[in-house]
Amino acid sequence: xxxxxxxxxxxxxxxxxxxxxxxxxxxxxxxxxxxxxxxxxxxxxxxxxxxxxxxxxxxxxxxxxxxxxxxxxxxxxxxxxxxxxxxxxxxxxxxxxxxxxxxxxxxxxxxxxxxxxxxxxxxxxxxxxxxxxxxxxxxxxxxxxxxxxxxxxxxxxxxxxxxxxxxxxxxxxxxxxxxxxxxxxxxxxxxxxxxxxxxxxxxxxxxxxxxxxxxxxxxxxxxxxxxxxxxxxxxxxxxxxx
Numbered sequence: 001x002x003x004x005x006x007x008x009x010x011x012x013x014x015x016x017x018x019x020x021x022x023x024x025x026x027x028x029x030x031x032x033x034x035x036x037x038x039x040x041x042x043x044x045x046x047x048x049x050x051x052x053x054x055x056x057x058x059x060x061x062x063x064x065x066x067x068x069x070x071x072x073x074x075x076x077x078x079x080x081x082x083x084x085x086x087x088x089x090x091x092x093x094x095x096x097x098x099x100x101x102x103x104x105x106x107x108x109x110x111x112x113x114x115x116x117x118x119x120x121x122x123x124x125x126x127x128x129x130x131x132x133x134x135x136x137x138x139x140x141x142x143x144x145x146x147x148x149x150x151x152x153x154x155x156x157x158x159x160x161x162x163x164x165x166x167x168x169x170x171x172x173x174x175x176x177x178x179x180x181x182x183x184x185x186x187x188x189x190x191x192x193x194x195x196x197x198x199x200x201x202x203x204x205x206x207x208x209x210x211x212x213x214x215x216x217x218x219x220x221x222x223x224x225x226x227x228x229x230x231x232x233x234x235x236x237x238x239x240x241x242x
Contacts (some may be wrong), residue, residue: 010206011099014198014219021171021196024217028159028169031209036158036168045172046080046153048073048180049227050146061228069093070227071137071146073111078153080111087111089137104133118181121148148180152230153188167202177230191233197224 016024035041050071051057060068073080074088087110090103106114106126113125123138140146154175160168173196176188198219200210213219 009099009201009203011094012200012221013224014200015192015222015224016171016196016198016217018173018194018196020217021173021198024198024213025157025159025171027213027216033159033161033169036160041158043076043156043158044078044153045156046075046078046151047226048080048151048183049149049230050141051149052144052146055149055231056144058228058231061225067093067095071141072227080115081108089134091137091140102133102136104131106134115148118148118184150177150227150230150234151180151183152177152191152226154226161207167200167207170199170201172197172199172226175226175229177226177234179234189233191226191230192224197226 049057050073057068057070070092072090072092074090075082075086080087085108086105087108088103088105090101093100093102110126114121114123116122116125121141123142126134127138128134152175154172157171157173158168159170160166175191175195175197177191178186178188200207
């Protein structure tokens with residue numbers, strides 16, 4: 001699979017009820033958006049978020065810093081080493097509403113070497129001298145002593161369009177999470193239960209229907225992090241001090 005270049009894209013998020021999400025999907029199909037392959041535009045996303053021992057990435061988000069980042073491993077499937085042959089390792093950077101990613105894949109066999117016994121992640125076993133994106137990931141991972149923290153999983157419906165510029169719309173439902181060490185037992189906890197996360201993503205010109213969409217559905221842009229909401233849900237009875 002070809003590595004993805006780091007690009008700056010605009011990313012707007014909105015929180016919908018399930019009923020609103022269903023109506024919205026009918027709307028975007030009527031104006032010409034098509035379901036994004038593979039799997040007919042509907043698939044599971046499973047992401048392992050790493051963080052430092054002091055949870056610096058979590059705290060940066062909760063502090064409202066304009067520049068922040070996340071370090072994560074992702075599969076487009078239900079489980080690591082299951083449906084997907086590739087695991088994406090990525091650094092996601094965000095400045096206000098603009099985002100960029102440095103990401104590339106490792107094979108399922110490389111992931112098993114990297115994740116080891118599930119507690120100690122062995123960077124040396126998969127470091128690639130000729131791969132700048134992966135080496136950036138491994139350098140930051142080692143420098144700041146990142147550790148596996150939480151797994152977030154959800155069902156995604158994805159749509160794409162191309163008029164003035166390429167853009168993508170995703171609707172994420174049934175968000176659930178667990179601590180990494182509990183993932184093997186599938187002890188997932190609901191996150192923002194009954195809500196769907198709508199994301200509109202584009203690289204240059206804003207889609208022509210964007211203003212109409214906001215007016216029709218009375219949408220209000222919101223900051224929503226699946227990672228920080230997952231951490232909060234999992235620490236509901238013992239909140240992290242801020």
